[in-house]
Amino acid sequence: MHYEKLFEKGTIGRLELRNRVVMTAMGTMLGDWNGCSTPEQVRFYEERAKGGCGLIIPEFTSVDPDSGHCNRIQLGIWDARQISSFERICDAVHRHGAKIFVQLHHGGREAPPAINGGRQAMAPSVELNSVIGRDTILPREMTIEDIDRLVGLFVQAALNAQAAGADGVEIHGAHGYLLQQFMSPYTNKRTDEYGGSMENRCRFIVRILKGIREVVEPGFVVGARINGNDFVEGGNDQDACVEIAKYLEPYVDYFNVSCGVYASAATMIEPCYSPEGWRSGFVKAIKSQVSVPIIAVNTVKHPQFAEQLLQEGVSDFVGMSRMHIADPYLVQKTMAGREDLIRKCLGCMNCNKSVVAGRTLHCALNPVAGHEVTFGDDKLVKNGNGRKVAIVGGGPAGMQAALLMKKRGFEPVIFEASGTLGGSAILASKAPCKHMAQEFVDTQIAEMQEYGIEVHLNTPGTVARIQTIEPYCVVVACGGNQIIPGVPGADRDNVYYIEDVLLGKVQFAGKKIAVIGGGHVGLEVAHYLCADNQVTVVEMQKEVGTSIYRTAKYKLLSLLQENGVEILTQHALAGVGEGTVELKQLPGGETVSVDADIVVMALGNRPDKAYEDKLAAAFDKVVVIGDATKAGTMADATKAAYEKCFYI
Ligand SMILES: Cc1cc2nc3c(=O)[nH]c(=O)nc-3n(C[C@H](O)[C@H](O)[C@H](O)COP(=O)(O)OP(=O)(O)OC[C@H]3O[C@@H](n4cnc5c(N)ncnc54)[C@H](O)[C@@H]3O)c2cc1C
Ligand SMILES: Cc1cc2nc3c(=O)[nH]c(=O)nc-3n(C[C@H](O)[C@H](O)[C@H](O)COP(=O)(O)O)c2cc1C
Ligand code: SF4
Secondary structure (H helix, E strand, O other): OOOOOOOOOEEEOOEEEOOOEEEOOOOOOOOOOOOOOOHHHHHHHHHHHHOOOOEEOOOOEEOOOOOOOOOOOOEEOOOHHHHHHHHHHHHHHHOOOOEEEEEEEOOHHHOOHHHOOOOOOEEOOOOOOOOOOOOOOOOEEOOHHHHHHHHHHHHHHHHHHHHOOOOEEEEEEOOOOHHHHHHOOOOOOOOOOOOOOHHHHOHHHHHHHHHHHHHOOOOOEEEEEEEOOOOOOOOOOHHHHHHHHHHHHHHOOEEEEEOOOHHHHHHHOOOOOOOOOOOHHHHHHHHOOOOOOEEEEOOOOOHHHHHHHHHOOOOOEEEOOHHHHHOOOHHHHHHOOOHHHOOOOOOOOHHHHHHHOOOOOOOOOOOOOOOHHHHOHHHOOOOOOOOEEEEEOOOHHHHHHHHHHHHOOOEEEEEOOOOOOOOHHHHHHHOOOOOHHHHHHHHHHHHHHHOOOEEEOOOOOOHHHHHOOOOOEEEEOOOOEEOOOOOOOOOOOOEEEHHHHHOOOOOOOOOEEEEEOOOHHHHHHHHHHOOOOEEEEEOOOOOOOOOOOHHHHHHHHHHHHHOOOEEEOOEEEEEEEOOEEEEEEOOOOOEEEEEOOEEEEOOOEEOOHHHHHHHHHHOOOEEEOHHHOOOOOHHHHHHHHHHHHOOO
């Protein structure tokens, strides 16, 4: 495809960017405890600059040593040590021709005391934070002295960023953090000159923007990330956000338009249920009313779509954030016409889940992201010497292992029992809104073709077949076997398994369907079936979807609710009868009967130990990865491929 706009140079303030692709801020948890960068973090950003994007805005960066931190490990730019720490990131990014802005941040009421030296959070008003965030936080109301102090800290932080060699700063005025809390009537109930009218609510951020502009060099970019819609009752809607943008315009070189607050977090960092480009309405609304350049993320998964957004004039620069976690080289690959080799973000939220849990960033598609210092291509032990490796199973784990072993100089051979590569990821892709899982499979297949990896389809990995290639080692990546419940009636004709349903072997309309198992897979199957059927999900635990990240779960459960899906928790399957399922209530054990024409088992899978033992007995070196060790996720599968096959 010809890209007319995407690779066109662009200007923000007086700064020229080599193209229109921006990696917007994302917390990585890769820094140290003092708000300084680490070699892992520098390398993470360096790799993305090398990949070709025009601008990198690293993760939110604290301006205050004492308050406002929202991640346990967060970059800081309030003192001199952090200038040299940030300099390392700036230098690494500049080395590869990209530009860099520092995002200046204070969390306000979303800053938990536990990671702020026990100090109470502060906010425009005493309003309990949105518990959907993490901890329940009751902030204190900020005094005028607090506001004055923070204006000074933001200005000093901008000077520090400039000293570190950054090309600009972005004031974080979105996502329910302090400055957005002031701008939004949802959280600002003040009656002084910082509350009430829009002008008053913007007074704090305007003081900061003006203060910075007065002290930094003329060419230093000063911009703001703002919401185009808060998506909460009582907050700033699209029109109110446009008014704010118009009011702030004289003080900024650009806007980075986003949306949402913690209570509407599923709009802020969208799980897979939001379509590409869904933000265009509110982004365009702001762009049409201001003349400074607009950067906007817009759930972009394909460079072709980014080009389309630019051609349609939705924004001037396209934010592709998680796409840069999943594939740092997406720009390079696009320029080379190899879009098929780009790993395209699934919207699975694993990165967010890991960071919020206090761990370093972990991407389902790219186990190297954030771990370049350990697993980067320059660290590969290339001692394969053409030796054969048998990979049993061509799902996400097997294909990832094959690619890695090939890069290490081995000759991997995949034995795949079915007629296609992809394993359970293909099943995953069949549920509504999960098509990106198929794109991941397609990309892995394209990568394997690129590397010339030998694949045998319709070939179960029997000991005899594997022996024919005399492998140096065997990687068992055969997934698990479906769990079949041992209850009366489980063998009835109206009982099906997820594979029958998701692969379209059977189709139902107008039926009462009981899906047994309310884990991630059970809920996805219910989503698949609920448009045409009356679905009940049965789960023995107190909660469904316990492994799903909270914003994705919230979104999926609301979609199920909209489609009339009933959820029965603390009910265990006791049997399948004629047009019913028999369930045992927990605790108590009372049996209840629920009408069901069709029963779909979604009880998960478990490893085939006997098969693995057979392979272990026949070959010297055997490693087991992915669902073959324990039912998990694509993230577990690709991670295990790296961790277990990097040194073997
Ligand atoms: C409906 C559904 C939705 C899901 N949604 C998500 C999601 O949103 N996010 C996420 O991260 N994960 C999701 N998962 C889980 C994810 O798909 C799996 O964790 C992942 O595919 C496991 O990868 P794997 O390679 O270990 O195993 P599999 O994907 O199961 O692949 C194993 C492969 O081995 C082959 N095989 C089996 N036995 C043999 C043999 N003896 N010889 C040769 N080949 C053999 C199989 O045919 C298969 O192709 C979902 C799963 C399902 C079913
Ligand atoms: C793990 C993670 C951390 C994030 N941290 C920040 C942040 O520090 N500051 C910010 O403004 N946005 C943050 N975001 C939001 C992203 O900048 C971006 O707006 C969002 O991911 C949607 O864009 P995308 O679909 O292109 O990823 C974060 C997103 C993720 C996934
Ligand atoms: S973990 Fe999932 S959501 Fe995050 S970047 Fe990777 S694929 Fe995208």
